[in-house]
Amino acid sequence: MSYLMGIDLGTSSLKVLIIDENGVVKAVCARDYQFASPYNGYAEHDPRHWWEACVSAIREALPKSGVKPEEIAGVSFSGQMHGAVMLDEKKEVIRPAILHCDARSSKQVKYMKETLGDKRLKELVMNPIYSGFLLPSLLWVRENEPENYKRVRHVCLPKDYIKFRLTGEITSDYSDASATLAFDIKNGSWSKEILDIFSVPIEIFPPCFNTDEAVGRVSEEASRQTGLSVKTIVAAGGGDQVMQGIGNGITFAGGSSVNIGTSGQVSFQSDIPILNPGLSTNTFCGYKKGRWITMGAIMNAGISLKWCNKLLGQTDYKKIDEAVSRVVPGSNGVIFLPYLNGERTPHLNPDISGEFVGVNINTGPIELTRAVMEGVSYALMQCIELCGELGLKTKDYMVASGGGARSTPWLQMQADIYNIPLRVMETEEQASLGAAIAAGVGAGIFKDIEEGCKNTVRYKDMEIIPDAARHRIYEEYYGLFKEIYKASGRVLEQVTLLGRKIEKENLFE
Numbered sequence: 001m002s003y004l005m006g007i008d009l010g011t012s013s014l015k016v017l018i019i020d021e022n023g024v025v026k027a028v029c030a031r032d033y034q035f036a037s038p039y040n041g042y043a044e045h046d047p048r049h050w051w052e053a054c055v056s057a058i059r060e061a062l063p064k065s066g067v068k069p070e071e072i073a074g075v076s077f078s079g080q081m082h083g084a085v086m087l088d089e090k091k092e093v094i095r096p097a098i099l100h101c102d103a104r105s106s107k108q109v110k111y112m113k114e115t116l117g118d119k120r121l122k123e124l125v126m127n128p129i130y131s132g133f134l135l136p137s138l139l140w141v142r143e144n145e146p147e148n149y150k151r152v153r154h155v156c157l158p159k160d161y162i163k164f165r166l167t168g169e170i171t172s173d174y175s176d177a178s179a180t181l182a183f184d185i186k187n188g189s190w191s192k193e194i195l196d197i198f199s200v201p202i203e204i205f206p207p208c209f210n211t212d213e214a215v216g217r218v219s220e221e222a223s224r225q226t227g228l229s230v231k232t233i234v235a236a237g238g239g240d241q242v243m244q245g246i247g248n249g250i251t252f253a254g255g256s257s258v259n260i261g262t263s264g265q266v267s268f269q270s271d272i273p274i275l276n277p278g279l280s281t282n283t284f285c286g287y288k289k290g291r292w293i294t295m296g297a298i299m300n301a302g303i304s305l306k307w308c309n310k311l312l313g314q315t316d317y318k319k320i321d322e323a324v325s326r327v328v329p330g331s332n333g334v335i336f337l338p339y340l341n342g343e344r345t346p347h348l349n350p351d352i353s354g355e356f357v358g359v360n361i362n363t364g365p366i367e368l369t370r371a372v373m374e375g376v377s378y379a380l381m382q383c384i385e386l387c388g389e390l391g392l393k394t395k396d397y398m399v400a401s402g403g404g405a406r407s408t409p410w411l412q413m414q415a416d417i418y419n420i421p422l423r424v425m426e427t428e429e430q431a432s433l434g435a436a437i438a439a440g441v442g443a444g445i446f447k448d449i450e451e452g453c454k455n456t457v458r459y460k461d462m463e464i465i466p467d468a469a470r471h472r473i474y475e476e477y478y479g480l481f482k483e484i485y486k487a488s489g490r491v492l493e494q495v496t497l498l499g500r501k502i503e504k505e506n507l508f509e
């Protein structure tokens with residue numbers, strides 16, 4: 001029997017999963033962490049801290065699994081996407097990685113949009129330019145930290161850094177690379193044309209592979225640190241949305257999922273790259289050449305609930321679930337706009353904040369909590385709607401995944417709001433499972449990703465079915481949710497920018 005390891009580098013935690021070749025889980029270990037936010041809107045993380053979390057989780061997972069290191073045939077990765085890791089000529093970290101949820105590069109985003117123009121943007125990039133993506137983050141460093149920029153010899157995505165520490169080689173994959181705004185999505189290579197326009201040398205970008213391609217083995221140094229064997233094959237891995245798609249078993253064109261992690265995503269698999277003329281969704285390369293995903297992404301999904309729980313002193317998810325189940329759909333007239341740290345789909349505005357509307361004298365913590373869960377689901381519904389406008393409609397079901405799918409009432413709210421049946425995986429670690437499957441292909445245990453999914457992916461024996469009466473109520477609330485932004489979006493932006501300005505100017509320190 002062979003065993004496989006999948007490592008998911010999330011925004012809030014790193015998870016290590018060990019399975020056997022039939023998908024039986026042998027160990028799951030996680031390390032929680034918090035990114036730094038030195039200023040409002042900034043999100044950074046020292047990549048070395050990710051590696052420490054990775055080493056520590058592997059060191060716990062190996063003995064827990066009862067599997068000998070030599071029996072782990074392959075290891076691979078899923079990672080938070082878009083972030084910029086910058087390394088110098090000695091491959092040392094230059095500065096903290098700038099993450100996908102970072103809002104600092106509005107100026108560089110504007111510059112990129114104006115320089116490219118609408119036509120070239122659609123032809124070349126096929127994606128909206130947004131703060132927190134690798135290229136605008138790099139341009140921000142060039143403009144604001146020229147000394148750091150001069151030292152940059154390598155850039156890579158977050159999971160590529162821990163893969164580098166494991167193998168000694170810096171490599172990336174088509175899916176993660178395609179989500180940097182520096183990539184030719186149609187042809188699957190770094191775009192010299194885009195990089196030349198912005199005078200960024202193509203040499204600093206790593207070679208790319210399919211997610212399931214072997215890129216090396218565990219180095220001696222990494223073996224000493226982690227306890228893994230030097231014989232273990234390392235496969236390239238991919239961006240979390242793509243790896244989650246594998247772990248959710250939606251490798252077929254038309255397969256779709258709705259994910260509530262720290263942020264949230266709706267993604268559809270397709271066998272052509274789909275351009276959204278409104279550029280409000282993303283199109284990225286999929287798990288292999290000839291496969292793409294179209295995705296709507298919201299910035300604040302699970303993190304909205306986490307924020308609300310912290311504020312209200314709530315810690316026990318079971319109790320939270322029981323409490324929110326007692327509140328009627330619509331939270332007694334309260335709507336939450338989950339824009340705590342800006343919003344991507346559909347507003348593409350990093351400079352807005354969240355909002356509760358409809359709070360009244362009887363509104364208590366439970367109504368606020370349910371409103372947060374509903375608000376996140378309305379925002380995901382907007383992604384589903386936009387994908388629908390591109391012809392991407394789910395036929396029978398969507399797979400609900402991420403930490404938010406652990407909550408039964410939240411799942412029911414989602415099904416009722418989307419009016420779509422939801423399937424849920426047996427494993428709670430879908431992205432790590434996707435990574436373990438890719439590791440299995442890289443190590444020659446599975447013929448391909450499809451065979452790996454067939455052997456390991458299992459759904460719970462139930463579907464969450466939408467309720468017609470609740471859906472009708474939610475349709476009204478959802479309409480109002482969209483109206484609120486139309487009515488107050490500009491004011492939200494002014495309030496957000498004013499707050500940031502005063503904080504930065506340190507007027508009252």
Ligand SMILES: Nc1ncnc2c1ncn2[C@@H]1O[C@H](COP(=O)(O)OP(=O)(O)O)[C@@H](O)[C@H]1O
Pocket residue numbers: 009010011012013260261262263301302303304305306317401402403404405406407410
């Ligand atoms: N039992 C639960 N009920 C509801 N939400 C949960 C539960 N457990 C975790 N979450 C939510 O899931 C989010 C984390 O999801 P996860 O997929 O692990 O994120 P990431 O990959 O970004 O680290 C948290 O922000 C939290 O709000």
Ligand SMILES: O=C(CO)[C@@H](O)[C@H](O)COP(=O)(O)O
Pocket residue numbers: 009010011012079080081082100240241260261262263264265297
């Ligand atoms: O931004 C995207 C996809 O475009 C996210 O997939 C991030 O890559 C992080 O995901 P979470 O860790 O928040 O789930």
